[in-house]
Amino acid sequence: MNRFYRSTLLTVAxxxxxxxxxxxxxxxxxxVVGGAMMATDRRTSGTQVEDEAIELKSINRVRDAIGExxxxxxxxxxxxxxxxxxxxxxxxxxxVEQAVSRIENVRSMVNELGIMGTSSLTSxxxxxxxxxxxxASLIDSRDVFANAFKVVTERATxxxxxxxxxxxxxxxxxxxxxxxxxxxxxRVFDVVTEAERAAMETAPKGR
Numbered sequence: 415m416n417r418f419y420r421s422t423l424l425t426v427a428x429x430x431x432x433x434x435x436x437x438x439x440x441x442x443x444x445x446v447v448g449g450a451m452m453a454t455d456r457r458t459s460g461t462q463v464e465d466e467a468i469e470l471k472s473i474n475r476v477r478d479a480i481g482e483x484x485x486x487x488x489x490x491x492x493x494x495x496x497x498x499x500x501x502x503x504x505x506x507x508x509x510v511e512q513a514v515s516r517i518e519n520v521r522s523m524v525n526e527l528g529i530m531g532t533s534s535l536t537s538x539x540x541x542x543x544x545x546x547x548x549x550a551s552l553i554d555s556r557d558v559f560a561n562a563f564k565v566v567t568e569r570a571t572x573x574x575x576x577x578x579x580x581x582x583x584x585x586x587x588x589x590x591x592x593x594x595x596x597x598x599x600x601r602v603f604d605v606v607t608e609a610e611r612a613a614m615e616t617a618p619k620g621r
Contacts, residue, residue: 469489472514491576499528547593548596551592
């Protein structure tokens with residue numbers, strides 16, 4: 415990975431933590447950085463757009479299902495959806511899953527909602543910092559491609575998503591576990607072969 419690209423990814427990783435606390439950082443991502451990230455993503459551009467649409471639609475679907483109860487986050491990667499956060503009871507957990515499952519293009523889901531009180535701002539701030547540290551550890555490692563991974567942290571549990579080989583998955587899990595403060599690492603991968611990985615990295619980014 416060249417020096418400029420590693421620097422770009424590190425800037426994004428560190429900025430993400432600040433963005434989680436201030437809400438301003440997403441406005442700074444775009445142009446060269448946004449284009450570079452999309453071009454090197456292992457998903458097609460069409461799938462990237464679908465993932466963004468799933469996440470946006472989930473906001474209203476979850477609100478319709480459980481109102482303002484709980485704290486729910488929905489992350490989609492290659493149309494595999496991860497649901498994290500906290501809800502008051504099992505009925506709300508099931509209602510959220512059912513609502514998200516009806517969104518167009520959702521391929522499969524992993525429901526990691528906890529049945530408990532809503533996490534505190536301090537806990538979420540700590541999660542944002544852990545996410546940035548895990549991303550930085552992936553960037554600093556020379557034997558994994560950092561942009562192949564999406565990192566989600568909830569209550570100090572790190573969820574790793576992406577289209578990666580078994581070797582990449584194992585290495586990324588080891589790196590995440592080495593970050594101070596991480597309590598657990600959960601794999602939410604689409605595992606591909608080395609041949610499939612090579613084909614993805616050279617294929618056009620159309621639909």
